[in-house]
Structures are given as structure tokens and as C-alpha cells.
Amino acid sequence: MQDALNNAKSYMKPSEFEKKHNEAKDKSIQKLKITTNSKLKGIFILNAISAIEKKYANFRNINNKKPKPSPDEGRMALTVSVCSANFLEKKNWCDDTTRCDPYIKIFINNKVVIESKVYEDNQYPDIKETYLTDNFIHKNTPIKIEMWDSDNGNDDRMMDWHFDPATLLNKGGSDRKVENANCIDASLVWIPKE
Known part of the structure; x- marks a missing residue:
């Protein structure tokens, strides 16, 4: 030419x-x-x-031409539940006279997206939270779940769990973390970007 x-x-x-x-x-x-x-x-x-x-x-x-969406981008529905809440992170009992008062926080990309209510004096709380992302995220987006014992503003961390959607999907979409007799279940449904 x-x-x-x-x-x-x-x-x-x-x-x-x-x-x-x-x-x-x-x-x-x-x-x-x-x-x-x-x-x-x-x-x-x-x-x-x-x-x-x-x-x-x-x-x-x-x-x-519209670019093809990345198979690594999508939305997710994350469900987190607590199996047991017995000890603080330092292997101490939550309180001297009562059981733990657990609640959880879910972070996506270092931002709190859910904070559950407090379940007072409950070793086996019925904590179950589901979060659906508003925007598309990458499969490597960091997710963190923290479980805390509420103590009138002087809360103590019981455990935390760091993962990403790809890790959970590689385990069939669900997993469990047990630490110091504390237990959290997480399951994830991935909705690919079209």
C-alpha cells in the first residue's frame, strides 16, 4: 500500500x-x-x-469490536457461617464468667462489606452471612474473614482467614478453617463476566 x-x-x-x-x-x-x-x-x-x-x-x-471478557473476572456470592466460637486468638477463653460474644467481619479487597450482629454468650452461634459483589472482581481479589468477641468496645479477635475466590473455587467452591476450637465455613458461587 x-x-x-x-x-x-x-x-x-x-x-x-x-x-x-x-x-x-x-x-x-x-x-x-x-x-x-x-x-x-x-x-x-x-x-x-x-x-x-x-x-x-x-x-x-x-x-x-468489544473485547472478550476475562474468564478471571466475575461476580461472586460468598456465604460465611460460624461452626463454633470458643477461644480468643491467643488461646484464652473469651470471658472469665461467660461464653464468647462472637460476630464476624467480611473484607473484600481490604474493605469491610459485612459486619454481622453480635451473638451474646453463644459458643455455637447461628451466624450466617451472604454477600453478593456489586461490581466485577478478579479471581485473585483478597478476601478476609475475621471473627471477634464483643466486649463493649474493647473487642478481641478470635481468628482470621485470608483467601481469594480462585483458592476457594479450586477446592470445589467451599472450605472450612478451624483454629483454636473456632470454626468458620465459607462457600462461594462464581458468576463469570459475559
């Missing part, structure tokens, strides 16, 4: 060719009106124009 443009240049004045070429480039595809004395020159120039039009048509088609 470059040869065709160079040959077309030789049949026109340089400033006229550059002006016509720039107009075609600026307006994507534009038919050039060229008057010539010879049929041969006209045919050659029309071939050059056709090549320019094809180039810009292909460029326009490439830019109008």
Missing part, C-alpha cells in the same frame, strides 16, 4: 497529495475527488484511494 501511495504522490503536486491524504486520515474514510487528464493516472490513483479506504475500514472495525 505504501508503494501505491508513493506512486500516487508522483502524479500529484506534493502539497495537493498531502492535503488529500490528511483529509482522508482525519475523517476516517473519505472519498477523494481527483481530476486527471489520463485514464491511466486516474485508475492508478483510484486503486491507491481504495487501498487507503480498506486500511481505514479495517482500523474502524478493529476499534468497534
